Amino acid sequence: KALYNDGSVAELPQDEVTHVIRHSAAHIMAQAIKRLYPEADFAYGPATDNGFYYDVDLPEGVKISEDDFPAIEAEMKKIVKENLKFTVYEKPRAEAIALMEERGEKYKVEHIGDLDDDARITFYQQGDYIDMCVGPHICYTKALKAFKLTGVSGAYWKGDKDNKMLTRINGVAFATKEELDEHMHMLEEAKKRDHRKIGREMDLFMMRDEAPGFPFFLPNGMILKNTLLDYWREIHHKAGYVEISTPLIMNKQLWKTSGHWDHYKDNMYSTVIDDEEYCIKPMNCPGGVLVYASKPHSYRELPIRAGEIGLVHRHELRGALHGLFRVRCFNQDDAHLFVRPDQLTDEIVGVVNLIDSVYQKFGFKYHVELSTRPEDSMGSDEDWARAEEGLRTALEKLGMDYEVNEGDGAFYGPKIDFHLEDSLGRTWQCGTVQLDFQMPLNFDLEYVDADGTKKRPIMLHRVCFGSIERFIGILIEHFAGKFPTWLAPVQVKALPVSEKSRDYAHEVCAKLEEAGIRVVCDDRDEKIGYKIREARSIDRVPYMLILGEKEVEAGNISVRDRSNETVQMSVDEFVAKVTEEIKTRASTNNTRINKGDRPRGRSPFLLSIEEKPLVRAAFLLCKNVQFFVVGYGDVSVRAAICAIWENGLKLLV
Numbered sequence: 001k002a003l004y005n006d007g008s009v010a011e012l013p014q015d016e017v018t019h020v021i022r023h024s025a026a027h028i029m030a031q032a033i034k035r036l037y038p039e040a041d042f043a044y045g046p047a048t049d050n051g052f053y054y055d056v057d058l059p060e061g062v063k064i065s066e067d068d069f070p071a072i073e074a075e076m077k078k079i080v081k082e083n084l085k086f087t088v089y090e091k092p093r094a095e096a097i098a099l100m101e102e103r104g105e106k107y108k109v110e111h112i113g114d115l116d117d118d119a120r121i122t123f124y125q126q127g128d129y130i131d132m133c134v135g136p137h138i139c140y141t142k143a144l145k146a147f148k149l150t151g152v153s154g155a156y157w158k159g160d161k162d163n164k165m166l167t168r169i170n171g172v173a174f175a176t177k178e179e180l181d182e183h184m185h186m187l188e189e190a191k192k193r194d195h196r197k198i199g200r201e202m203d204l205f206m207m208r209d210e211a212p213g214f215p216f217f218l219p220n221g222m223i224l225k226n227t228l229l230d231y232w233r234e235i236h237h238k239a240g241y242v243e244i245s246t247p248l249i250m251n252k253q254l255w256k257t258s259g260h261w262d263h264y265k266d267n268m269y270s271t272v273i274d275d276e277e278y279c280i281k282p283m284n285c286p287g288g289v290l291v292y293a294s295k296p297h298s299y300r301e302l303p304i305r306a307g308e309i310g311l312v313h314r315h316e317l318r319g320a321l322h323g324l325f326r327v328r329c330f331n332q333d334d335a336h337l338f339v340r341p342d343q344l345t346d347e348i349v350g351v352v353n354l355i356d357s358v359y360q361k362f363g364f365k366y367h368v369e370l371s372t373r374p375e376d377s378m379g380s381d382e383d384w385a386r387a388e389e390g391l392r393t394a395l396e397k398l399g400m401d402y403e404v405n406e407g408d409g410a411f412y413g414p415k416i417d418f419h420l421e422d423s424l425g426r427t428w429q430c431g432t433v434q435l436d437f438q439m440p441l442n443f444d445l446e447y448v449d450a451d452g453t454k455k456r457p458i459m460l461h462r463v464c465f466g467s468i469e470r471f472i473g474i475l476i477e478h479f480a481g482k483f484p485t486w487l488a489p490v491q492v493k494a495l496p497v498s499e500k501s502r503d504y505a506h507e508v509c510a511k512l513e514e515a516g517i518r519v520v521c522d523d524r525d526e527k528i529g530y531k532i533r534e535a536r537s538i539d540r541v542p543y544m545l546i547l548g549e550k551e552v553e554a555g556n557i558s559v560r561d562r563s564n565e566t567v568q569m570s571v572d573e574f575v576a577k578v579t580e581e582i583k584t585r586a587s588t589n590n591t592r593i594n595k596g597d598r599p600r601g602r603s604p605f606l607l608s609i610e611e612k613p614l615v616r617a618a619f620l621l622c623k624n625v626q627f628f629v630v631g632y633g634d635v636s637v638r639a640a641i642c643a644i645w646e647n648g649l650k651l652l653v
Contacts, residue, residue, distance in 0.1 A: 002136040003086050005122040009139060017175055022047035024086070024138040025076075025147050025173035030054050031129035032075035033169070037062060043107040043157055043166055045131070051172035055155050057107065057164065064167055069149040072169075076147065083142040084126040088135060096121040100132065107157065108132045146180035147173040150187070154319055161317060186424055193424070195476035196323040201538050202481055202489065204472075205324065213321045213328030215469055220489035223518065224472060227487055229309060231361075231585065232333055232464070239354055241305040241335060246287025248311060252277040257442050258286040259378050263411040267315045284310035285436075285461055288336035289443050292457075297447040302457060303343050307335040309468070324473035331468040337460040338445070344458055348394035348416075348433060351462045355418055355431040358464045362475065363587055364420040367427075368400055371408035371415045378411055383437040388414045390435055390458075410461075412438040422478040430471060434461040481540040482562060485581040488542050492519040492578065493535045497528045497548035504552045508545060508571055515575045517582070532560075543578065 002012045002020050012020055026045040033040055033056060045054035058064065064072075091099060093112065100108040111132065112121060124133045126141055138144065149171040157163035174180045191197075199205045204221035207214075217225060233243065252270065255261040260268070260283065269280040281287065288306055297304070313329045320326055339347045359366050370391055373384045391414055395402050402416070409415050418431035436459040439445075446454045465471040475483070485491050492512055496505040502523050512519040520539075522531050528546065535544050546558040546566065559574055560566040569577075580586075 001139055003088055003124075003139050005088050005090070005120070005124075005133075005135040007088055012136075018173075019047050020136055020138060021144060021175055022052040022173045023133075023135075024141075025144055025171060026052040026054050027124065027126065027129065027131050027133070027137065028076050028079050028141055028144055029072065029149070029169065029171060030056075030131065031079055031126065032072050033064075034129060035075055036071060037064075041105065041107055042131070044111075051150065051170055053168050053170045055157070055166040055168050057157075057166050064152055064169060066149075066152060073147075073149055076144075079127070080141045080144050082127065083140050085140055086124055086126050086137045088122055088124050088137075090120055090122045093117075093121060096123075096132070099123070099130070103130065105132075144173060145175070146177045147171055148180060148184065190424055190426075190477070193477040193480045194323075195325075195473040198476050198481040198540075199323070199473075202540060204476070204489070207323070212318055213316060213326075215324060215327055215329075221472075223489040224483070224487065225468065228465070228468065228472065232309070235354065235357070236305075236307050236335070239305070239350065241307040243307050243309075244288065244291050245308060246284060246291065246310060247281075249273075249278050249280055250287065252279055254286050254290075255279050258289070258439060259412060259442065260286070263376055263378070269313050269315060280313045281310070282312050282314045284308050284312060284332060284334040285336060285439065285459075288334070289439055289445065289459075292336075292338055293443055293445055297338075297457075299340060299447055299449045299455070302447060303337055303339040303347050305335060305337045307333070309333050324469045324476075327467075327469055330470065333463050333465045333468060335462050337462070338440075338447075338457040339460065340447075340449075340455070341458060344390050344435075344460075345394050345397060347460060348391065348435075349398055351433050351460065352394065352398055352400070352416070355433075355462075355464050359418070359420055359431070361585065361587065362478070364422065364478070366418050366420040366431075368395070368402040369405040369408075369417045369419065370395065370402050371405040371410075371417055373409050373414065374407045374411060376411055377409070379413075379438045379441075384414065387435040387437055391416055391433070410434050410436075412436045413461075415461075420474075422474060423480075424477070428470075428474050430466040430474070431464050432462060432466070435459075436461060482542075483540075484585070484587050485542040485578060486585045488540075489518065490520050490539055490541050491517050491582070492543045492545060493539060493541045494519060494521040494545045494547060495528060495531045495535065496521070496523055497546065499525075500549055501547045501552050505545070505547045508547065508557060511571055512575060512578075515579055517575065517578055536562075536564075543574075545574075 001009050002016075003009055023046065026047060029052075030042050030045055033054070034042075037056075037058060039059040039062075041057040043055035043057065046052065056064070097109055097112055100106075100112065115121065121132065122134060123130055124135060124137055125131075149169060151170040153168050153170070154165045155168040157166055172180065172183055174183060196207075199221070202220055203218045204224060205218055206216045208216065236243070249271070252261065255265075255268070261279075264282060268282050271278050271280070287310070288308060291306060292304065309331050311329060312332050316326055316328055321328070337347055337351070370388070372388055377384070395416065405417070408417075413434050413436040415432050415434035417429050419427045419429050420431075421427050440456050440459050445457055445459075447457055449455045475487075483489075494505045494509050494512075496502045505521050505523065509519045509521045522535070524531070528548075532544060532546070535541050542562060544560045546560060548558075551557055551568075554568075556568050556570050557574060558566050558568055
């Protein structure tokens with residue numbers, strides 16, 4: 001049950017339970033901090049999708065670090081055990097200000113000044129702690145059963161860098177200890193998968209104090225990045241896109257015409273050239289518009305699909321920077337489509353299908369949101385209504401479920417956002433389709449229609465990956481650095497056991513290189529166990545070739561994959577296997593066809609894009625069946641079933 005700010009008590013809807021528990025945990029944490037640090041002042045303390053926090057202003061010379069968390073948590077447990085009752089009451093503005101001033105709550109007083117004149121001002125109290133809040137909250141402190149403090153950082157009051165830096169203390173809370181334990185396990189796994197840590201270990205990228213927020217890609221990282229972009233170019237060429245490149249710096253007037261200067265200038269970098277102000281582009285779209293406007297167009301040319309992997313720069317506060325996830329420069333895989341009204345729905349459907357195919361390739365599940373007009377926007381109500389209806393029509397034609405995210409569209413138009421889910425269950429907003437009537441109007445874009453009249457095209461903005469750098473960070477954590485073979489910077493590592501097999505190892509590597517396989521020979525004078533551990537845990541290679549005297553004599557290789565199982569095969573067999581994985585961009589390299597190990601009567605082929613236990617289940621369960629399909633996502637399962645069924649083969653799903 002929860003206590004609402006009108007004094008009523010009611011059962012909470014199930015989907016609101018965690019949020020209310022976390023909100024109440026923030027109040028209980030603030031009460032504990034106040035007991036331990038009586039001079040502390042409190043700013044904001046909300047629940048979030050990931051937990052809760054409170055921004056605290058501590059006295060001069062006093063700091064809270066993670067070393068202080070056990071004491072704060074102990075005090076919180078004490079408050080929970082006291083089973084204090086939450087109460088709520090409302091005060092007129094003058095009395096509310098007087099109460100907060102009396103208690104020395106200067107941030108709450110300022111917050112009251114920001115509220116509308118007719119706003120209700122309510123307070124929740126448990127024991128001697130009073131907080132200005134709209135609620136709702138749990139009824140008694142004893143209802144908080146599972147919580148943990150997770151981190152401390154700095155945060156500006158109201159998020160404004162000109163205001164005082166406060167101490168933000170974060171935590172998590174759940175309804176049960178089991179949920180908390182599961183979440184903490186996920187956080188531990190996230191630490192192991194931290195792309196900054198793996199990026200250092202695998203020599204993918206680095207960050208330097210000389211260039212905060214501007215990543216350096218190292219040789220292995222460039223292989224990964226270029227492989228990703230090769231895939232992007234291939235699928236876009238097949239989908240009828242052309243590729244363009246537009247300048248990094250263009251004059252300020254362009255950005256005023258596009259609307260970016262009025263809506264985005266605080267995040268833009270600028271410079272002066274020949275006494276004129278220029279801007280480093282934060283987005284690629286105005287350049288794409290100029291390319292379209294460079295010559296007249298007929299209705300027959302439309303749709304025009306122009307893709308650009310453009311380097312953009314956007315200012316971020318230094319405290320917000322985070323590895324590849326939040327940077328100040330990145331490559332955006334933009335495309336701008338110029339279409340006729342009668343082509344709009346089909347083009348949106350085509351874009352959505354393209355984005356879907358990309359996420360299926362990497363094993364991502366996702367959900368879709370339709371983001372509507374924000375407060376800070378440009379254009380008429382009629383244009384926005386038409387644009388939103390165009391996106392809705394396309395989603396309905398696709399039969400795709402979606403949620404409406406009110407007020408989160410771009411300033412020039414509504415959008416469809418794709419929120420993908422990684423292997424840890426975290427969601428990331430990456431792909432987007434944005435419908436824009438405004439920029440064609442601002443730049444007076446035209447095409448000549450069939451009747452000879454000039455018409456204005458509709459513009460679609462879309463990305464698949466979003467920021468390439470951020471997508472790489474997501475992939476690193478999604479795969480824990482264990483990329484599919486086609487994407488791995490090093491696909492094979494040859495490990496000679498001793499000096500006696502070193503020459504043979506180099507011969508094998510030469511054959512693999514000739515076949516286009518990325519291979520490294522570790523011919524250091526190190527023990528083979530050390531080389532294996534490094535290849536598995538640091539380099540995270542899909543395949544190791546362990547080459548000793550037996551392999552030299554037999555003229556074959558011992559192949560160890562990520563399942564840590566080792567099999568013998570010829571070099572030619574291995575080359576054929578790996579090159580097929582690379583060619584098809586197989587989403588896993590753990591699928592192995594090995595007649596010698598396969599139990600008699602079991603399925604000879606296993607298609608799997610899931611975990612090893614399911615691979616084992618295939619061999620145990622599958623009798624008199626030619627294919628056993630283990631699926632990850634409805635689309636991948638359907639594709640596998642259709643391909644097998646159409647060939648008249650028996651299968652078990």
